[in-house]
Amino acid sequence: MRILLVNANTFSNPPCIPIGVEYAAAALRAHGHAVGVCDLWPHPSPLEELLRRLNAEEYDLAGVSFRNLDTAQAARYINFVPDLRVIVEELQKRGLPVILGGSGFQAMPREVLDYTGAEFGIDGPADLALPRFVAQFDAARGAWMGAPAEARIVNAHVMGINPDFAPERAVDIYYPAYIAKGSVAGFATQYGCGGACEYCVETRAAHHMRNPAAVAAELKALCAQGFDDYHLCDAEFNINLEHCHGVLDAMAGARLPMRWALYMKPVPCDAALLDGLRRTGAYLVTLSVDSAAPARGQYSWDDVSFALDGLRDRGVKCAVDLTVGLPGEDIGSVRRAIEFFRAARPEKVNVNAYLRVYGGTRLEALLRSQPELHAHLDDELPPGPPLFRLFYNQLPLPELKAMLGDDPVFKLEGFDRGTNYELFHD
Ligand code: B12
Known part of the structure; x- marks a missing residue:
């Protein structure tokens, strides 16, 4: 299968070499797939770069690596989910089903999937889970597409990793550009x-x-x-x-x-x-x-x-x-x-x-059970998991x-x- 992997992380304080993307690409190649990597970080206009690649190349599936949900800092708060949604929509406009992964996705998988409208997600390491997903994709695609959101997120934490996997690095990502900017x-x-x-x-x-x-x-x-x-x-x-x-x-x-x-x-x-x-x-x-x-x-x-x-x-x-x-x-x-x-x-x-209050944490559970703690929040606790800014x-x-x-x-x-x-x- 032809898969495009996109590094959606363009945050630069400091820049981060997307090693999760490298692991995902190496795991897919080890299973015989044709993988293209589109690193959006080096480009002043990331969306233009994505469109350029989509115009020039053909793929069957897109994987997007979402490293940070937000900056997690109250004084310098940025939430990256709206930018992710734009990327997902562009990929979908080209008919590509989108699978999300990365530590930002794992922070609140269900909410990120719902907000961005992406079809699938892998919650955990890609090493084993992504090749397995892709192997079943053609046969199961129809049934999967109509499934509820929970069923479209693979729990890769339980699947684990291949402990002996040593991916080839610095192949798809141009490290010197990152290092020159302090990475x-x-x-x-x-x-x-x-x-x-x-x-x-x-x-x-x-x-x-x-x-x-x-x-x-x-x-x-x-x-x-x-x-x-x-x-x-x-x-x-x-x-x-x-x-x-x-x-x-x-x-x-x-x-x-x-x-x-x-x-x-x-x-x-x-x-x-x-x-x-x-x-x-x-x-x-x-x-x-x-x-x-x-x-x-x-x-x-x-x-x-x-x-x-x-x-x-x-x-x-x-x-x-x-x-x-x-x-x-x-x-x-x-x-x-x-x-x-x-x-x-x-x-x-x-x-x-x-403390940033993320959905699914013990902090969120404490706040739900102890309303007296809400006095320390910088905003109202929403009825559902707080995908956007909320600090304790x-x-x-x-x-x-x-x-x-x-x-x-x-x-x-x-x-x-x-x-x-x-x-x-x-
Ligand atoms: C080391 C680290 C740093 C170092 C990075 C050094 C470096 N040169 O790489 C430094 C100190 C610079 C840093 C900075 C920041 N970090 Co940091 N960092 C980490 C840490 C500990 C490891 C990240 C990592 O590389 N892991 C190893 C790789 C291999 O794992 P991975 O990226 O998750 O990829 C795997 C899976 O996610 C999945 N996957 C990845 N991509 C894809 C794509 C697809 C399609 C699929 C299916 C799967 C998939 O498969 C991969 C491997 O199998 C994590 C916590 C953690 N344990 O992961 C926090 C973490 C990622 N950081 C976090 C944050 C918030 C930040 C900052 C924003 C902090 C700040 N305000 O400055 C900045 C962001 C910088 C940037 N430009 O992005 C948060 C993100 C959560 C969130 N709030 O969204 C984390 C999770 C910490 C936490 N517990 O809150 N960080």
């Missing part, structure tokens, strides 16, 4: 997170780990093309310590000429993980911390110190993404967190007090600013520019 290459060692943070869209995703040898092989091929600067594309690296050790050993064994930045949480963590990071060229960890977590018994401030000190001892920089003001959180635990980091002094602490803020900005004072270690997330890897690049 770095990404790589993933696992999918999902297994966590239960009330505000996060990823808690619905099942956790699947890749084979460390496949990760190292993919990186080796990318490094051989001259790419030496990376960002990890796992929700958090240290979900399973044994897997971390395996990945780090495979990377070290492959002697990769690279450096990388990654997300981690405070636990689990041990000396072997920290040593492995240093050995494999990790230069920056963004540590995700919720100020409410220690009081709720999820980890202790000693655990946070272990990670911070361990990284510092090994010369790995550490920035903290600190989320404060979870529903029901006591102001005392926010104060405790701020005083902790004022003393611990990582490179930076990005403080976020605005329990700690007013002036109060938070007063608590932080003028200490330069703190930065207000969403108000100041720059992601961690852009700020702490050597």
Whole structure:
């Protein structure tokens, strides 16, 4: 079958190499399909580029990768669903059925499908699910088209991944254009997170780990093309310590000429993980911390110190993404967190007090069951899942600013520019 894969993500703060598209394209090609990739990001007029491709080439099906539903930041809020709808409509005008995928789609699959009018969606990794969908498409198309929306969304989280899949990268996407604008290459060692943070869209995703040898092989091929600067594309690296050790050993064994930045949480963590990071060229960890977590018994401030000190001892920089003001959180635990980091002094602490309320999260469920929390919303809770802007803020900005004072270690997330890897690049 002839399939056009479109990268719909044209957001540039910072630009993101669409690795999900690369994975989807490689998976389809491995099953013998003819795949064209249309990356809209480099084009000043993305729609014109899409039309140009559609006029010049013939396809049977279009897949659109939707990476971000929105920016998730209250102070710089942009919702990308209306732009997606325009792309879907253009594809449909050409008679192409559209299948959506990507992390923005997964954030609220049913609502995005309904709003854009796309025919199908894959909720989860494409590796196995997309080729299976395409294999059945011709035979099942008629029945599928008339099915209700739920039945037109494939649950790929349960289907999982092929852990040994190591897609060829930097074939369809022109990396140098992204790198020139401040992007770095990404790589993933696992999918999902297994966590239960009330505000996060990823808690619905099942956790699947890749084979460390496949990760190292993919990186080796990318490094051989001259790419030496990376960002990890796992929700958090240290979900399973044994897997971390395996990945780090495979990377070290492959002697990769690279450096990388990654997300981690405070636990689990041990000396072997920290040593492995240093050995494999990790230069920056963004540590995700919720100020409410220690009081709720999820980890202790000693655990946070272990990670911070361990990284510092090994010369790995550490920035903290600190989320404060979870529903029901006591102001005392926010104060405790701020005083902790004022003393611990990582490179930076990005403080976020605005939680985007996504449909299907525990935060949405809490708001439905506890109307007294609505006082902290920046708009009315709609009757259905909030596809558009809705933020929960329990700690007013002036109060938070007063608590932080003028200490330069703190930065207000969403108000100041720059992601961690852009700020702490050597
Ligand atoms: C690493 C990361 C970053 C890094 C990226 C570094 C880099 N060079 O790649 C940085 C820090 C730069 C970043 C920035 C942002 N990020 Co970010 N990021 C991630 C993270 C952790 C990994 C993304 C990734 O590449 N995954 C690996 C790839 C392989 O997976 P994937 O893209 O999902 O693709 C798979 C499937 O989705 C599917 N698929 C993909 N495309 C398609 C297409 C079709 C047709 C099909 C069927 C399937 C399919 O198959 C693929 C593989 O099998 C995710 C969370 C997560 N765990 O995914 C958040 C995440 C994607 N980011 C998010 C956000 C909001 C942002 C920002 C907007 C934040 C901000 N305000 O600045 C920016 C956007 C930048 C941009 N230009 O798009 C949100 C998006 C959710 C939402 N609200 O819509 C996420 C989900 C985090 C979260 N939990 O909220 N991010």
